[in-house]
Amino acid sequence: MKTYDEKHIKNVVLIGSAKSGKTTLAETMLFEAGITGRRGSVEEKNTLSDYHEIEHERGSSVYATPLHTEWKDYKINIIDTPGLDDFIGEVIAAIRVCDTAVILLNAQHGVEIGTEIIFDYVDRYQRPTILAINHLDHEKADFQNTLEEAKNFFGPAVTLMQYPIETGPGFNAIIDLLKMTMYKFPAGGGKPEKLPIPESELERANQLHNELVEKAAENDEKLMELYFEKGNLDEDELREGLKLGMMNHHVFPVFCLSAKKDMGSGRLMGFIDNVAPSAVDMPAEMLEDGSALKCTVQAPTRLFVFKTLVEPHLGKLSLFKVMSGELTPGMDFYNEKTNTNERIGQLFILDGKNRNAVESLKAGDIGATLKMKNTRTSDTLNAKGATGNIDPIHFPDPKIRMAILAKNKADDEKLGEVLHEIHAEDPTIVVQYDKETRQLLLYAQGELHLTATKWRLQHVYKMDIDFIKPRIPYRETIQRIAEASYRHKKQSGGAGQFGEVYMRIEPYHDGMPNPKDITVRDTEVHELPWGGKMVFLNCITGGVIDSRFMPSIVKGVMEKMSEGPLTGSYVRDVRVSVYDGKMHPVDSNDISFKIAGMMAFKEAFHAAEPQLLEPIFDVETEAPEQVMGDIMSELQTRRSIIMGMDSRGSFQIIKARTPLAELDKFNSALRSIAQGRAKVKVNFAEYATVPGELQKKLTEEYRKTEQEY
Ligand SMILES: Nc1nc2c(ncn2[C@@H]2O[C@H](COP(=O)(O)OP(=O)(O)OP(=O)(O)O)[C@@H](O)[C@H]2O)c(=O)[nH]1
Ligand SMILES: [Mg+2]
Incomplete structure (x- = not known):
């Protein structure tokens, strides 16, 4: 050519x-x-x-x-x-x-x-x-x-x-x-x-x-x-x-x-x-540092990768525009983003799947190459003499999310890697492991985007997957004071185990006074990584539990708080007082008190009117006036509280608070109501109580899974 x-x-x-x-x-x-x-x-x-x-x-x-x-x-x-x-x-x-x-x-x-x-x-x-x-x-x-x-x-x-x-x-x-x-x-x-x-x-x-x-x-x-x-x-x-x-x-x-x-x-x-x-x-392109890059052959060669795609039987294909200079096969480049060198092997122009090898491409042209290991979509490649990155492509935020599971458990680890590769190809797909719900989440632009991703996983990466509803990161707390005691005792041969703990738990709020009926010897405030607090009061008198066992009790309580008794969700805002108990001169050890602490907490928790909390999001929907009624009804079927209305030009804005559990496929629903003309912004607002009926249902579901283990 x-x-x-x-x-x-x-x-x-x-x-x-x-x-x-x-x-x-x-x-x-x-x-x-x-x-x-x-x-x-x-x-x-x-x-x-x-x-x-x-x-x-x-x-x-x-x-x-x-x-x-x-x-x-x-x-x-x-x-x-x-x-x-x-x-x-x-x-x-x-x-x-x-x-x-x-x-x-x-x-x-x-x-x-x-x-x-x-x-x-x-x-x-x-x-x-x-x-x-x-x-x-x-x-x-x-x-x-x-x-x-x-x-x-x-x-x-x-x-x-x-x-x-x-x-x-x-x-x-x-x-x-x-x-x-x-x-x-x-x-x-x-x-x-x-x-x-x-x-x-x-x-x-x-x-x-x-x-x-x-x-x-x-x-x-x-x-x-x-x-x-x-x-x-x-x-x-x-x-x-x-x-x-x-x-x-x-x-x-x-x-x-x-x-x-x-x-x-x-x-x-x-x-x-x-x-x-x-x-x-055309006007000069902008580099990230604000300097201008004019498209001209009389400059060091610079490539901008606008797309990468792994093709079956071919491997990774990188598509780029020559932003300046001239490109020939065998040239060396540096990718500042990934700190790696890339050598251009064969050089192609593409007509769909037909690749035509070419000997050179000049500034302004579009071409492709294979096997660039460490270069992703939106990266700049600089030949000798060029530095800086071209302003990357700004992709829109994802609109929907799903949890993704490999059908074959053995593929779990590989799935994470493959999804990161898919993200590097298509940055409008975002992958995230949610530690709390222990799910791998895939964020995408819409249902078809998910379907296309599933198709790629199956056909290109040979990996079968399922999309499932993401778990909701509920929180658990209590509404009233309760007490419980637990004796852990094991004396079957060898060294025995013994620990007994009397515990009181109360809903915690900042500034609450110490209990009047028991003497507080020591206070520990634990800021919980998932929000809220656990305050631990050591109220032991007369040395009935040695203070060296206190950390074990706290450990047991914390373990249960990180997998709450109601639904296995995190527990927050509880004050725990240990006020009595018993030791055994030989058999008492850390593990015994950890178990006793955990079990006493669990029992007291169930007696303390436990309450499930759910994440609530601020949902701001902007859409043409004609469809506002329909959007309002859609929000209401999703347990939303309408907070207010506003307008921007010919568009109206509804502000609502909606539980995350109800936001599933909200974008798809909006798309069909407003034929793509609605925009929505969602931001975490707060945790609020889950309605009684729903709490009952979720608790029962959890109990069943617990029994399965
Ligand atoms: N009568 C008529 N049909 C056309 C014309 N151009 C395209 N079509 C038909 O319209 C349909 C869609 O054409 P495509 O070329 O796939 O349209 P597209 O814009 O690439 O569609 P997407 O890739 O889905 O966005 C096909 O059935 C075409 O045969 C035209 O000028 N006249
Ligand atoms: Mg088309």
């Missing part, structure tokens, strides 16, 4: 809501450019882009996939992305390394919810944006409505470059307002005939052309002057103006497509070649 210089490389990302036709468009572009001789389709499961089995199973994209075309004198790198926002991480990474975003709008549906979510990221990274109205051949296609919705949503930057003469099954001609030509397609699509604009369309075309010229001129004073002088701009001047406009989001050019019928993709590629900015035109 020819090596393209930095001015002749264009990186575009195809984004848009699910099923808007991104994968079909990518396939069509590659076919038109002659990269593939056979145009596959999503239905036949033979597109270059959706090559993973899971994508075939689902009939939609799951991964961001790089492909390329060579069109006229330019190389266009295309990243096809999934539309479902479960896979938003893939989309964000792709937007990050592309210089132009092509947002597909489905002419059947106009601007869909998914589009809004994705545009947020385009806006954040200020990527020049092209709008491509697709599905124009569909009988339900409504070009005008889609355009209106686009203007409402994207604002006055929406600039018509083309319009169709007819939509639906008769769609076969586009009026191009920049070239002032009509493109007429043969029945099977492909290369159009260039014809003069028919008489009947001239007036409309002229008017729209003038609007386009004005829009292009607005971006530059020189062009504005020229426009006033001549009353028009030539094609090159128009391109210059549009490019400037695209770069500062004053122009979102609109193109017409039927990706499926192969109509319009050639013109779109021509525009990307001639107008869309290349990496060198």
Whole structure:
């Protein structure tokens, strides 16, 4: 393959809501450019882009996939992305390394919810944006409505470059307002005939052309002057103006497509070649230390890894953008994040699963390599002479969580390792071992994201797993004073064991006075690692228990407190007084008093009106007004207390307090109520009492598991 210089490389990302036709468009572009001789389709499961089995199973994209075309004198790198926002991480990474975003709008549906979510990221990274109205051949296609919705949503930057003469099954001609030509397609699509604009369309075309010229001129004073002088701009001047406009989001050019019928993709590629900015035109990237990095070949080589993926039979594939300099196989790099050296072996460009070896890649280009051991998604690789890290990709926080279990117990340890690898590939998945509930938790973007992860574990890592409901970290405490005693005695042969403890337990609160009826000899305050306190009062008189056994009693109590009598949860806020007991001159030892302390505590605890506490979260939901009623009911079925309402623009905010146990799948419920337009923030607030009925149920469940042991 020819090596393209930095001015002749264009990186575009195809984004848009699910099923808007991104994968079909990518396939069509590659076919038109002659990269593939056979145009596959999503239905036949033979597109270059959706090559993973899971994508075939689902009939939609799951991964961001790089492909390329060579069109006229330019190389266009295309990243096809999934539309479902479960896979938003893939989309964000792709937007990050592309210089132009092509947002597909489905002419059947106009601007869909998914589009809004994705545009947020385009806006954040200020990527020049092209709008491509697709599905124009569909009988339900409504070009005008889609355009209106686009203007409402994207604002006055929406600039018509083309319009169709007819939509639906008769769609076969586009009026191009920049070239002032009509493109007429043969029945099977492909290369159009260039014809003069028919008489009947001239007036409309002229008017729209003038609007386009004005829009292009607005971006530059020189062009504005020229426009006033001549009353028009030539094609090159128009391109210059549009490019400037695209770069500062004053122009979102609109193109017409039927990706499926192969109509319009050639013109779109021509525009990307001639107008869309290349990496060198774009503003400098930021390094973490705040310094700027301009994309140029005349600088030490620097790579930014935007994606890593372990592929079956292949191993780890790292996808990167050359941010500066030039890259050739065998070059050495340093990864400051992991403090390791990496040597680039083979160098590829990708067209889906097809890898084409290349000899060099210049600044601005996108490539891939295998076997980079210690480099993860978002890492920077610096060749000699370069230092510093490029600002990493900021991924959104996970939205749902599940506990994950290996079906085969022997895989337990390996599962943790594999999940950390999966996190390094896809940082929108977060793994955490919860010491308290002794569960491995997987946090992800949505149910489908979990499904896709399970699929990867099964098919790539050969590991069968189950997702189960995460345990809730309940707390246990008591509501009234109670006393108990326990005698531990074992005298069967050998050395015996003996210890007896009389214990009083009380609900503890700061500042409570010492008991009046017994003498306190010593006080120990234990701040509990799981919150709350255990205060221990040594009230032994007359030396009935030797003070050297006190730590053993405390140990026994603490052991029971870390696996509470009600549900095995942590116990908090209890004052324990040991006021009497007995020793045996020979048989008493540490273990005897530990057991006696533990058992006395357990008995007293059951008599002290034990109370289960559960974590309560502050839940702030922001959503459009129309769905507030439904969200309110959803919250109420989840034992929430509504704390207040607020508004932000056209969105309303409900603040509630909801038990963690009820937050299961709340995000999925919200997504279906608000069709993806609701946002939710959850933060731990406090521990509160569990309602009696529920406490009974949980206690019984625990008792059963205890008996099983
Ligand atoms: N009629 C018509 N159908 C189209 C067009 N483009 C795509 N389709 C069909 O729409 C469906 C979705 O197309 P895809 O290319 O998979 O869409 P996508 O945007 O990649 O979808 P996700 O990867 O799931 O986000 C497929 O059945 C395509 O054949 C088009 O221009 N016209
Ligand atoms: Mg797709």
